[in-house]
Amino acid sequence: MDQSDLEIAYKIEKEVNPTPWSKNNFFSSLEVGHHSMVCKEGNKIVGFLIYSFVKNESHLLNISVKKKWQGRGAGKLLMDTLLKQSKALGACKIFLEVRSKNIKAIDFYKKYKFTKDAVRLNYYSGKNPDDAMLMSLNI
Numbered sequence: 001m002d003q004s005d006l007e008i009a010y011k012i013e014k015e016v017n018p019t020p021w022s023k024n025n026f027f028s029s030l031e032v033g034h035h036s037m038v039c040k041e042g043n044k045i046v047g048f049l050i051y052s053f054v055k056n057e058s059h060l061l062n063i064s065v066k067k068k069w070q071g072r073g074a075g076k077l078l079m080d081t082l083l084k085q086s087k088a089l090g091a092c093k094i095f096l097e098v099r100s101k102n103i104k105a106i107d108f109y110k111k112y113k114f115t116k117d118a119v120r121l122n123y124y125s126g127k128n129p130d131d132a133m134l135m136s137l138n139i
């Protein structure tokens, strides 16, 4: 993902995330050097993934696939690439937080054998309050 992809990534984010990242969140994420990637069908971006890598651990910060493209393998391509890149960087663990009501995403992560480590109560506030489920995967 580079600066020219941010507008589309932001559009996808707004479509699928109940508390979407702001444009600024995307800009500063690139600026601080988070790792990012897009998944394309032809030259159209259908999804993206952003993660940070610190001290042998990857932290999955955002994964989003355009609604119309969900369930068609884009998420898998992104997740497989995260796993490959994390291993290449020397990571031994991947962490993530997910809304406890986001069953679709939780099932997706379970497919990759992520397990629940903890729950942060009332982690998400605003219009759609929710707890956060902390999950991780040893790789």
Ligand SMILES: CC(C)(COP(=O)(O)OP(=O)(O)OC[C@H]1O[C@@H](n2cnc3c(N)ncnc32)[C@H](O)[C@@H]1OP(=O)(O)O)[C@@H](O)C(=O)NCCC(=O)NCCS
Binding pocket: 016, 017, 063, 064, 065, 066, 069, 070, 071, 072, 073, 074, 075, 076, 077, 097, 098, 099, 102, 103, 104, 105, 107, 108, 111
């Ligand atoms: C979660 C998300 C990224 C998954 O992407 P996707 O493109 O729909 O997933 P894929 O089609 O690549 O599916 C990958 C695998 O997970 C499985 N899977 C996907 N959704 C699933 C679900 N709801 N239940 C069970 N398994 C599921 C698929 O069957 C597939 O397994 P297979 O390869 O054995 O067939 C996508 O649904 C999304 O963008 N959701 C909205 C944003 C979001 O919630 N992000 C996570 C925030 S923490």
